[in-house]
Amino acid sequence: MKEIKDILKNISHRTWGLPNRKWSYYQQWNDALFLHWKVEESELQKFTPSNLPIDKFQGESWVSIVAFSMEKIRPRNLPSISWISNFAEINVRTYLTKDNKPGVYFLNIEAQKNISTFIAKKLSGLPYEKAEMTRGEKDNLKHFSSYNKKKNFRFESKFRLGKELTEKSELDIVGNLSNLVIRNDEKFNEIFSMATVMGKQGRPTEIDFSKELVLAVILPETDFETSVMPVSVQKGENGKITLIYQKVVGQKQSYVSKPSFIVVLENEDILDIEFVEL
Incomplete structure (x- = not known):
């Protein structure tokens, strides 16, 4: 694994410099699944702040679901603790801009463990909620499911990995x-x-x-x-x-x-x- 100091040196992909402050958290997103849907801008604006313009892609507004395994999340200067730091997560997001800078706006975030959900919500201020989650693989078919009892949100996915891409399209x-x-x-x-x-x-x-x-x-x-x-x-x-x-x-x-x-x-x-x- 790369040292954090080496990760922070790799900024060629960034459209602006790093913040002028020390980093706060370390985390890994592994086995991530990204799903994207076009949505009507007028409908999406019902769920986003009116002062933040929607960041469009190819002239369209988008909502995404990202399902992944959060691993080794920890605050600066503290070690990760597996029974807190490792858990499945799903976030529902869209994309907005502030001062012409694009960013992610989380509409909903669900996590697998009670204690992880509580700590993440308190420390980050993001809308974390507890959900029942399972993920696994059988006969090269991966699955990821989640059920949020509080909101009656349910997510079910089955997918196979395709050919590895080594060059950008x-x-x-x-x-x-x-x-x-x-x-x-x-x-x-x-x-x-x-x-x-x-x-x-x-x-x-x-x-x-x-x-x-x-x-x-x-x-x-x-x-x-x-x-x-x-x-x-x-x-x-x-x-x-x-x-x-x-x-x-x-x-x-x-x-x-x-x-x-x-x-x-x-x-x-x-x-x-x-x-x-x-």
């Missing part, structure tokens, strides 16, 4: 982009490729990621004439950068495009980045 790379902070060549080339942004005499723009980072705004595909452009970059206190940009939508066109732009900044003491659309 186009959906993983492109379909889930919006506002990004890119900190290395690998991520930049994965999204744009070197030919997308050209420098002088047709040569690829040179970006030194040891000293620089890229802010990218990528809009969903559209068949309307759409332009998106940076307005200003502001540096505030405590190393916070705010990128303000503007989108202009024109007439319908006969083809689709994915409007985008990038801004290259010196990577000096930048701890937080905010994207703001006018």
